[in-house]
Amino acid sequence: xxxxxxxxxxxxxxxxxxxxxxxxxxxxxxxxxxxxxxxxxxxxxxxxxxxxxxxxxxxxxxxxxxxxxxxxxxxxxxxxxxxxxxxxxxxxxxxxxxxxxxxxxxxxxxxxxxxxxxxxxxxxxx
Amino acid sequence: xxxxxxxxxxxxxxxxxxxxxxxxxxxxxxxxxxxxxxxxxxxxxxxxxxxxxxxxxxxxxxxxxxxxxxxxxxxxxxxxxxxxxxxxxxxxxxxxxxxxxxxxxxxxxxxxxxxxxxxxxxxxxxxxxxxxxxxxxxxxxxxxxxxxxxxxxxxxxxxxxxxxxxxxxxxxxxxxxxxxxxxxxxxxxxxxxxxxxxxxxxxxxxxxxxxxxxxxxxxxxxxxxxxxxxxxxxxxxxxxxxxxxxxx
Numbered sequence: 001x002x003x004x005x006x007x008x009x010x011x012x013x014x015x016x017x018x019x020x021x022x023x024x025x026x027x028x029x030x031x032x033x034x035x036x037x038x039x040x041x042x043x044x045x046x047x048x049x050x051x052x053x054x055x056x057x058x059x060x061x062x063x064x065x066x067x068x069x070x071x072x073x074x075x076x077x078x079x080x081x082x083x084x085x086x087x088x089x090x091x092x093x094x095x096x097x098x099x100x101x102x103x104x105x106x107x108x109x110x111x112x113x114x115x116x117x118x119x120x121x122x123x124x125x126x
Numbered sequence: 127x128x129x130x131x132x133x134x135x136x137x138x139x140x141x142x143x144x145x146x147x148x149x150x151x152x153x154x155x156x157x158x159x160x161x162x163x164x165x166x167x168x169x170x171x172x173x174x175x176x177x178x179x180x181x182x183x184x185x186x187x188x189x190x191x192x193x194x195x196x197x198x199x200x201x202x203x204x205x206x207x208x209x210x211x212x213x214x215x216x217x218x219x220x221x222x223x224x225x226x227x228x229x230x231x232x233x234x235x236x237x238x239x240x241x242x243x244x245x246x247x248x249x250x251x252x253x254x255x256x257x258x259x260x261x262x263x264x265x266x267x268x269x270x271x272x273x274x275x276x277x278x279x280x281x282x283x284x285x286x287x288x289x290x291x292x293x294x295x296x297x298x299x300x301x302x303x304x305x306x307x308x309x310x311x312x313x314x315x316x317x318x319x320x321x322x323x324x325x326x327x328x329x330x331x332x333x334x335x336x337x338x339x340x341x342x343x344x345x346x347x348x349x350x351x352x353x354x355x356x357x358x359x360x361x362x363x364x365x366x367x368x369x370x371x372x373x374x
Contacts, residue, residue, distance in 0.1 A: 003164045004218055007211040014204050075196040 018120075021072050026115040028065040033111050035061055036104055043092070043100045051092045051100070058107075059085065073114055081110045146195050154188045154202060161210045166217070174220075174231045174280055180213045231280045238276035241289065251278065262286060308356035317347040317365070327354055334360075343368065 035058040042051035062085065070078055088103035117124065161184065165177075173181065184206055191202035219226040235247050237258060248258070259270065261284040267273060272292040277285045297304050311323050313334060324331060334352070337360055343349060348368040353361045 001218070003166070004214045007164065007207070007214050010207050011211040014207055018204070071198055071200060073198065074201075075198070 022115070022118055022120065024068065025072060025118050028061075028069070029111045029115050032058060032061050032065065033108055036108050036111065039088070039092070040101065040104045040108075043097060043104065046095075046097065048092060048095050055089060055092055059089075069114070073118065077110065077114055081107065084110060147192075150195065150199060151192050153199060154192050157203060157206060158184060158188045161206055164210060165213050176216055176230055177213065180209050184209055234280055234285075235278045236275065237278055237284070238270070238273050241271070241274055243270070253278065258284075267292075306356060310353045310355040310361070312351070312353050314346055314349040314352035316351075317349060319346040329354065329358075338362065 035054060038054040039051050039058060042048075042054055062081070066078065084103055084107040088100060088107055091099035091103050165180075187202050187205050187209070191197040191199055216230050220230045221227075235244075235251055237244055237247055237251075237253065243255075243258075247253075248255070258276070262268070262270060262273065262276070265284070265286045267286055267288060272288050273286055274289045275285075275287040277287075279285055311327055313320055313324055313327075321331075324334070338344070338349065338352075341362060341364065343362070343364055348364055350363045350365045351361070352363075355361070
């Protein structure tokens with residue numbers, strides 16, 4: 001009976017952690033996407049200095065959340081985000097509008113898709 | 127983003143993986159050992175079907191994140207703890223309710239009843255005669271005619287009850303009085319004297335010391351094993367180094 005109580009407590013703690021981690025992923029991805037949107041609008045307006053500044057903000061917020069995301073999601077997803085961040089950085093540095101837009105779109109997709117994948121939905125269960 | 131040269135990156139990733147793998151292995155090993163310990167002795171003895179499933183799943187769940195550093199450790203930990211919960215819940219249900227026990231563990235099947243092979247049960251269980259004869263031979267019963275009952279337990283093991291004329295003779299059959307035989311008590315093991323165990327006996331520490339002195343042993347450290355049986359007979363084996371000194 002003691003073992004059952006212990007395992008039940010453990011399971012409930014994990015369930016609580018699961019709910020919290022889902023909401024954390026959602027909130028933190030929205031924060032980074034917000035900064036990426038700023039980069040994108042600067043790219044559209046060809047304001048490369050502004051784009052670089054906003055990109056630095058993206059990197060700062062990404063660095064903050066990356067260690068926590070690494071605990072929760074497959075590390076391949078983190079590599080995908082890092083790769084598109086590098087691509088975006090290089091494209092902004094070379095003032096290449098189309099490549100920059102493509103990379104920022106890709107980055108947004110990767111950031112949005114992770115909380116979707118971790119959501120408690122029937123599609124994810126199946 | 128930080129800039130790295132290709133060679134330094136390659137060196138770093140190699141060293142880091144070599145460090146990460148043993149740490150992940152230690153964490154998962156400790157977790158699985160703890161989980162198996164909590165699941166109880168059943169898990170390492172005779173497994174019921176649902177326990178076998180859980181054991182196979184746990185080993186797989188621990189092995190995958192152990193090798194693949196791309197997978198977060200939590201992806202292995204959470205299912206293992208969930209399986210622990212399921213296993214303990216099912217065991218408790220099986221313990222509390224007969225109906226649940228039948229559903230979870232199944233029922234033992236009688237393959238030989240009153241010396242007759244139960245054909246229907248054999249075909250239902252897809253258990254052929256060769257398997258049955260093999261299991262009987264493993265139980266030292268070469269002749270099926272000597273069997274009164276053979277029961278296939280829920281753990282998959284075959285229990286055999288031989289005919290009364292064929293079972294080994296015991297003292298009761300011969301009407302022989304036997305003395306009580308209890309569990310021998312270990313008084314000293316590997317040089318460590320167990321004071322708590324000595325309290326359970328009717329001998330004193332002084333008596334034990336005297337017995338050891340008779341064999342030329344003056345310290346507990348020189349004893350590999352000393353046990354006392356229910357008849358009061360003391361068994362002493364000194365350590366090899368003490369024996370070697372005596373021989374030389």
